[in-house]
Amino acid sequence: xxxxxxxxxxxxxxxxxxxxxxxxxxxxxxxxxxxxxxxxxxxxxxxxxxxxxxxxxxxxxxxxxxxxxxxxxxxxxxxxxxxxxxxxxxxxxxxxxxxxxxxxxxxxxxxxxxxxxxxxxxxxxxxxxxxxxxxxxxxxxxxxxxxxxxxxxxxxxxxxxxxxxxxxxxxxxxxxxxxxxxxxxxxxxxxxxxxxxxxxxxxxxxxxxxxxxxxxxxxxxxxxxxxxxxxxxxxxxxxxxxxxxxxxxxxxxxxxxxxxxxxxxxxxxxxxxxxxxxxxxxxxxxxxxxxxxxxxxxxxxxxxxxxxxxxxxxxxxx
Amino acid sequence: xxxxxxxxxxxxxxxxxxxxxxxxxxxxxxxxxxxxxxxxxxxxxxxxxxxxxxxxxxxxxxxxxxxxxxxxxxxxxxxxxxxxxxxxxxxxxxxxxxxxxxxxxxxxxxxxxxxxxxxxxxxxxxxxxxxxxxxxxxxxxxxxxxxxxxxxxxxxxxxxxxxxxxxxxxxxxxxxxxxxxxxxxxxxxxxxxxxxxxxxxxxxxxxxxxxxxxxxxxxxxxxxxxxxxxxxxxxxxxxxxxxxxxxxxxxxxxxxxxxxxxxxxxxxxxxxxxxxxxxxxxxxxxxxxxxxxxxxxxxxxxxxx
Amino acid sequence: xxxxxxxxxxxxxxxxxxxxxxxxxxxxxxxxxxxxxxxxxxxxxxxxxxxxxxxxxxxxxxxxxxxxxxxxxxxxxxxxxxxxxxxxxxxxxxxxxxxxxxxxxxxxxxxxxxxxxxxxxxxxxxxxxxxxxxxxxxxxxxxxxxxxxxxxxxxxxxxxxxxxxxxxxxxxxxxxxxxxxxxxxxxxxxxxxxxxxxxxxxxxxxxxxxxxxxxxxxxxxxxxxxxxxxxxxxxxxxxxxxxxxxxxxxxxxxxxxxxxxxxxxxxxxxxxxxxxxxxxxxxxxxxxxxxxxxxxxxxxxxxxxxxxxxxxxxxxxxxxxxxxxxx
Numbered sequence: 001x002x003x004x005x006x007x008x009x010x011x012x013x014x015x016x017x018x019x020x021x022x023x024x025x026x027x028x029x030x031x032x033x034x035x036x037x038x039x040x041x042x043x044x045x046x047x048x049x050x051x052x053x054x055x056x057x058x059x060x061x062x063x064x065x066x067x068x069x070x071x072x073x074x075x076x077x078x079x080x081x082x083x084x085x086x087x088x089x090x091x092x093x094x095x096x097x098x099x100x101x102x103x104x105x106x107x108x109x110x111x112x113x114x115x116x117x118x119x120x121x122x123x124x125x126x127x128x129x130x131x132x133x134x135x136x137x138x139x140x141x142x143x144x145x146x147x148x149x150x151x152x153x154x155x156x157x158x159x160x161x162x163x164x165x166x167x168x169x170x171x172x173x174x175x176x177x178x179x180x181x182x183x184x185x186x187x188x189x190x191x192x193x194x195x196x197x198x199x200x201x202x203x204x205x206x207x208x209x210x211x212x213x214x215x216x217x218x219x220x221x222x223x224x225x226x227x228x229x230x231x232x233x234x235x236x237x238x239x240x241x242x243x244x245x246x247x248x249x250x251x252x253x254x255x256x257x258x259x260x261x262x263x264x265x266x267x268x269x270x271x272x273x274x275x276x277x278x279x280x281x282x283x284x285x286x287x288x289x290x291x292x293x294x295x296x297x298x299x300x301x302x303x304x305x306x307x308x309x310x311x312x313x314x315x316x317x318x
Numbered sequence: 319x320x321x322x323x324x325x326x327x328x329x330x331x332x333x334x335x336x337x338x339x340x341x342x343x344x345x346x347x348x349x350x351x352x353x354x355x356x357x358x359x360x361x362x363x364x365x366x367x368x369x370x371x372x373x374x375x376x377x378x379x380x381x382x383x384x385x386x387x388x389x390x391x392x393x394x395x396x397x398x399x400x401x402x403x404x405x406x407x408x409x410x411x412x413x414x415x416x417x418x419x420x421x422x423x424x425x426x427x428x429x430x431x432x433x434x435x436x437x438x439x440x441x442x443x444x445x446x447x448x449x450x451x452x453x454x455x456x457x458x459x460x461x462x463x464x465x466x467x468x469x470x471x472x473x474x475x476x477x478x479x480x481x482x483x484x485x486x487x488x489x490x491x492x493x494x495x496x497x498x499x500x501x502x503x504x505x506x507x508x509x510x511x512x513x514x515x516x517x518x519x520x521x522x523x524x525x526x527x528x529x530x531x532x533x534x535x536x537x538x539x540x541x542x543x544x545x546x547x548x549x550x551x552x553x554x555x556x557x558x559x560x561x562x563x564x565x566x567x568x569x570x571x572x573x574x575x576x577x578x579x580x581x582x583x584x585x586x587x588x589x590x591x592x593x594x595x596x597x598x599x600x601x602x603x604x605x606x607x608x609x610x611x612x613x614x615x616x617x618x619x620x621x622x623x
Numbered sequence: 624x625x626x627x628x629x630x631x632x633x634x635x636x637x638x639x640x641x642x643x644x645x646x647x648x649x650x651x652x653x654x655x656x657x658x659x660x661x662x663x664x665x666x667x668x669x670x671x672x673x674x675x676x677x678x679x680x681x682x683x684x685x686x687x688x689x690x691x692x693x694x695x696x697x698x699x700x701x702x703x704x705x706x707x708x709x710x711x712x713x714x715x716x717x718x719x720x721x722x723x724x725x726x727x728x729x730x731x732x733x734x735x736x737x738x739x740x741x742x743x744x745x746x747x748x749x750x751x752x753x754x755x756x757x758x759x760x761x762x763x764x765x766x767x768x769x770x771x772x773x774x775x776x777x778x779x780x781x782x783x784x785x786x787x788x789x790x791x792x793x794x795x796x797x798x799x800x801x802x803x804x805x806x807x808x809x810x811x812x813x814x815x816x817x818x819x820x821x822x823x824x825x826x827x828x829x830x831x832x833x834x835x836x837x838x839x840x841x842x843x844x845x846x847x848x849x850x851x852x853x854x855x856x857x858x859x860x861x862x863x864x865x866x867x868x869x870x871x872x873x874x875x876x877x878x879x880x881x882x883x884x885x886x887x888x889x890x891x892x893x894x895x896x897x898x899x900x901x902x903x904x905x906x907x908x909x910x911x912x913x914x915x916x917x918x919x920x921x922x923x924x925x926x927x928x929x930x931x932x933x934x935x936x937x938x939x940x941x942x943x944x945x946x947x948x949x950x
Contacts, residue, residue, distance in 0.1 A: 015453055141603070144600070148593070151585055155582075155586045215722055216727055218720070220739075221681055222718045222720075224709050225709075237731075278469055281469075286462075293459050312729075314777045
């Protein structure tokens, strides 16, 4: 097992290098930078700053320098925040993480429940309604549904706060703080869940349907086992195998922040920072963060494979 | 077992031989949900491309005094701040959004299918290299990249009327890797089948083998993915345009019409300004997804029943 | 005279497909006695598997049991509740299937899968169930039963898996074991072993076997009584010796003729001409008419009645309508 992991990690190195090259090319070849549109700084000062951030170096040199720093855990310095990228990420990432985690848990739970029920009651009206709902969920424009929710629940009905993570001007601690954050989390988490629950449900449903048709499920019934046991012990166990894989792939999403939704709900997460950084061309921040996400994606893929092998006794990685 | 019975009976019943395409089409007709999707989609297309010609407001001069009026008999969806009829604006915007979706899909499919077919066909190091490249692209999160490239478009100071073409290209360029992987996988398995060995034995040229033998057999997958790509492209365009990075005014698109909602007064008190385009996006995308779903079931019925 | 364990009475099971209603089992009646091995023979699609699944009430949509009765120990199980049926399955009625490779759950250990029916249907402790499972593994001729108990299906060969399936089926000492083409997917040498094993077990447990097969060699080896099916109906039934010595229905004769015999050289291998009819388009005539060498006018107009002749030999064929008519 560990040999397999080590081997896979080695295989990811070329990919990581490739990603770093693409990132560098995209960001360094783009016209303009953070300072271009800034009217307040003199041109001389701009030249100084550019020198400081290494923006004057030829691209290959910049690249090598950047990569060397990454190897030491230094993702560069943000020009907007005037602090290391790692600090910026650390400050805002967790806000996004909690939101994404809550949405993840709910969407998986709902998708599993509905998907399995739908699969066992195939052709029923329940299944048909679920099919339509799933298609609807997958077709929602994220920003539109976000705006709609805000209009209905925050403005028209005034049930929930309009945005932000905490009530402005408040100074809660402990439980009160948690409740406050929770109240603010309801709308964005609901929208996030709505967006991902569609394809998940369908995925689980398909997996379950396929498993239920397998011979060993027929064998289980022929043994006279209770239907409940047949479904949960025999069918579900096998149907859940791909779920494990999926969880690994969710890793980057947990830390990337929902760019659009964080903007609409004014959630102080890394997604919003990302968006703002793009707006002001804070390339060091963007490069560092994008690299971080790419690495997470690669690790996530690896984890997915490892989890799957751990769960399915048929697969032994030697 | 029942699938085989069904198919055998259906085939034996038909007087003339049914090609796999006709069989699939037949299955699609009977899928009520998919047919509904197709119907709604056609309706949308007609509405957006033909509708404006039927609208009395098409070439009206904008009149601010008529501005911001809620839905009425004269303006079924009300007017925007410049007095323009919303329904007509939504229809015109639809032309743009739908065109972007379709062209982006064409770009994506053209690149993806050929890329995947070549990689799968030649295999070995060609495949390894090409797939590694695809992997790299897939590691980078799409939305941020799209946004960045969209911003760059702004920096390059491209004419608003020209922007739409760049947006089409952009969205297409970022969505081909997924299709490439799928096509490659299919080609890899098809390659081993006997009809390919037969083509080899006939001494056919590579290009002919790829284009005349392999790709046609991957068409079902390509068609399904192409359909779903239109849906995701329309969504991508709407997000980009909403952020002001895709199609920008004065060219209307469903996405940039929703920018109005950023103003809290509009959000609360003038829903007719921004809800119709949102609903239009939703209906179009769900119709396309439903159709794509139906196509998938039509081509490969084993998964459904 | 042994009692009747199972009685199929005019069983009808139909599949409602998009292409039409397929009468997979079309008025089938026959009996299985206690301690008897009954072989149900026929080509693929003749309805023999569906008959067995109907007995277990495991017919899945779009199939449905539409009529008739199936008596098990005198009680009609088609009228039994789902709960009662479930108590019979794996307990008094067991079934093993054709594909040992896919009939076992890949993520559960062998031992677990053997213990399941035992724990479900009997009041027994887990420890005792485990002991019993290990005994069963031994009983079906697998060495090192403890090791096998703890292994996964993919670690065993096809032959071993089929033995495990038998072990599972025997857990509660059923009165009837249904075996649906148990050896078709196995090598010939393994086939022989499995059949041998089954014969031993019958003696031990005094159970009946309903053995479904398309292989006349298996019939000759195993059967006490044979039921021949074609296109959803029984066309002939009698005891095995009689069947091989004196087949009546032209289809049975065709089957026997078609089986190649070792050491016998022939110019051409015999095949029954024609094809199995479209199951959704069967008419009111004899289903075998188009392919029958002895086809007469009346065969194309009416379906022959199923009659019993002397010494219990039954068949449905116009050739024998008038008693004394020699084929």
